[in-house]
Amino acid sequence: MRFELDAVFVEHGCESSALATRVLGALPRELPVTIVADAREATRPVASAPDPFGAGKRRLVIAPRKTPFLMPCPAGSSKFACCGYLVLTLASNCPMDCSYCFLQEYLADNPAFQVYANFADSFDELDRLVANARGRSFRVGTGELADSLAFDSLTAVSRDLIDFFATRENLTLELKTKTDEIENLLEVDPRGRVLVSWTLSPEAVHRSSEHLTASPAQRIAAARAVLDAGYRVAFHFDPLIAYPEAERDYLLLIDELLDVVPPKHISFVSMGGLRMTPRLRGAARARFPGDPMLCGEDVLAADGRFRAFTPLRLSLYRALADRFRKAGAEIPAYLCMEPASVHQHVFGAQPMRPATIGERLARS
Amino acid sequence: MNADQIDAAIRGLAAERRLPPSHLARWLALDPASRAAMLDLAGALRLRTGQLVHALETLEEIAVREHLTVAAILDRPEIRRVATATGSAPSRASEFLDALRSLRYPLLKKMQDELRAEVSALKLPRGISIDLPKELGSDELSVSLRMRSAAELAHLLEALDQRRPAIARIIEMLGGKK
Numbered sequence: 001m002r003f004e005l006d007a008v009f010v011e012h013g014c015e016s017s018a019l020a021t022r023v024l025g026a027l028p029r030e031l032p033v034t035i036v037a038d039a040r041e042a043t044r045p046v047a048s049a050p051d052p053f054g055a056g057k058r059r060l061v062i063a064p065r066k067t068p069f070l071m072p073c074p075a076g077s078s079k080f081a082c083c084g085y086l087v088l089t090l091a092s093n094c095p096m097d098c099s100y101c102f103l104q105e106y107l108a109d110n111p112a113f114q115v116y117a118n119f120a121d122s123f124d125e126l127d128r129l130v131a132n133a134r135g136r137s138f139r140v141g142t143g144e145l146a147d148s149l150a151f152d153s154l155t156a157v158s159r160d161l162i163d164f165f166a167t168r169e170n171l172t173l174e175l176k177t178k179t180d181e182i183e184n185l186l187e188v189d190p191r192g193r194v195l196v197s198w199t200l201s202p203e204a205v206h207r208s209s210e211h212l213t214a215s216p217a218q219r220i221a222a223a224r225a226v227l228d229a230g231y232r233v234a235f236h237f238d239p240l241i242a243y244p245e246a247e248r249d250y251l252l253l254i255d256e257l258l259d260v261v262p263p264k265h266i267s268f269v270s271m272g273g274l275r276m277t278p279r280l281r282g283a284a285r286a287r288f289p290g291d292p293m294l295c296g297e298d299v300l301a302a303d304g305r306f307r308a309f310t311p312l313r314l315s316l317y318r319a320l321a322d323r324f325r326k327a328g329a330e331i332p333a334y335l336c337m338e339p340a341s342v343h344q345h346v347f348g349a350q351p352m353r354p355a356t357i358g359e360r361l362a363r364s
Numbered sequence: 365m366n367a368d369q370i371d372a373a374i375r376g377l378a379a380e381r382r383l384p385p386s387h388l389a390r391w392l393a394l395d396p397a398s399r400a401a402m403l404d405l406a407g408a409l410r411l412r413t414g415q416l417v418h419a420l421e422t423l424e425e426i427a428v429r430e431h432l433t434v435a436a437i438l439d440r441p442e443i444r445r446v447a448t449a450t451g452s453a454p455s456r457a458s459e460f461l462d463a464l465r466s467l468r469y470p471l472l473k474k475m476q477d478e479l480r481a482e483v484s485a486l487k488l489p490r491g492i493s494i495d496l497p498k499e500l501g502s503d504e505l506s507v508s509l510r511m512r513s514a515a516e517l518a519h520l521l522e523a524l525d526q527r528r529p530a531i532a533r534i535i536e537m538l539g540g541k542k
Binding site for chain 1: 425426428429430431468469470471472475497498499500501502503504536537538539540541542
């Protein structure tokens with residue numbers, strides 16, 4: 001286990017679940033494990049700690065999920081051109097600690113790292129989705145409210161997921177991560193139905209902001225390893241942070257990526273400029289007051305989020321898109337949480353409808 | 365003044381200006397040289413409460429961005445020039461905040477200057493105005509026409525049409541084209 005935990009809470013009734021058995025069997029014996037009647041209290045911030053959110057993240061809670069597992073991506077909005085991504089929530093929060101992470105706002109009231117003992121129920125939801133939309137293809141990811149692989153050495157949920165998706169023709173699983181925890185992936189056959197994606201940032205951003213994550217070089221090496229094992233790979237340049245040397249560093253990073261993963265093997269890339277609501281910005285700066293990446297040339301945009309001022313942000317998008325274009329392969333690309341006009345500026349074309357782009361990315 | 369006297373003076377000024385406690389705490393958390401430099405400047409420019417708050421926040425952000433102390437920032441020539449200039453305290457306070465903003469947002473300031481120069485070079489007739497998006501927070505350019513007759517409308521539309529390539533260039537600049 002690469003990440004440290006302070007305590008484990010298991011909701012009564014889940015102790016003998018397959019997930020709890022796996023996790024408890026893999027944890028160090030000295031780690032305190034408490035069985036609780038209702039795990040909700042254990043998910044709250046640790047008020048007595050200097051950093052209640054950070055302390056909350058170091059608690060692992062195993063409980064049943066009582067709401068649907070499958071939902072549209074929470075970033076979706078009629079203001080933005082969306083990618084049709086569906087989110088499968090099998091865990092909540094992340095043991096890594098990126099200074100810019102939106103979960104600091106989204107999960108401010110329940111920061112504990114939760115894994116859902118009844119995760120296999122999500123497979124019924126997925127089958128219903130496919131049954132109700134015959135002929136359509138969907139890209140479904142587990143990396144929105146958690147990192148898909150951060151605790152996979154404990155939970156091994158990736159194996160169950162891959163076994164399920166490998167037999168579903170119209171579903172593509174996206175495992176999104178900033179780790180290099182790919183050991184479980186290398187032991188199962190994805191049969192072309194699983195895509196592993198990495199968020200990539202230059203070394204300067206990794207050093208300054210992406211605490212406890214794998215280095216960019218480690219992420220790229222892991223991508224190459226899963227590619228060789230039969231997985232599709234994709235990369236998210238999100239958040240794209242417009243610090244003074246950003247363009248040079250991101251282009252160098254792309255060169256490093258393409259040296260290891262040839263463009264023809266990249267299923268897609270996405271880009272999304274750093275965006276923060278005022279509340280998130282306040283929370284992030286309070287937790288990471290010395291991080292210069294949180295003090296960019298950000299202005300309040302029309303959607304109520306702080307973003308790098310528009311020409312600066314768009315010039316970065318253009319530079320990266322141009323570098324991928326020049327790499328010689330037509331890699332599908334999309335922008336996250338940007339309006340159609342920005343797509344037009346960057347790619348010279350209007351974005352496709354969410355359902356269409358969703359299908360295209362699922363099959364890419 | 366020694367450090368204790370400086371801190372007492374800061375607390376006195378904060379009380380006088382009703383500075384929010386959180387900002388007083390941030391001021392007192394600065395290194396001694398920065399605390400003192402900020403006190404000197406706040407006194408010299410007679411910064412009001414909102415200006416003090418804004419200055420403290422902006423200075424902190426510049427310090428994080430540039431790995432400098434607040435004292436070092438306040439010692440930069442463009443800031444010292446404002447602090448020691450002649451003129452009324454309110455106008456110097458306003459200039460000081462502008463100078464801080466230029467340090468905090470150097471590329472935004474440069475881009476705004478370039479875009480304003482492009483708009484100015486259009487030499488638009490009376491009745492047409494072009495507004496850049498606030499803080500360049502979007503890619504949307506606003507063009508307003510004011511007229512009182514069909515003939516005036518025709519004249520303005522023709523003037524706009526003549527400037528179409530230059531306006532298109534401004535839109536492209538807003539869209540990140542270098």
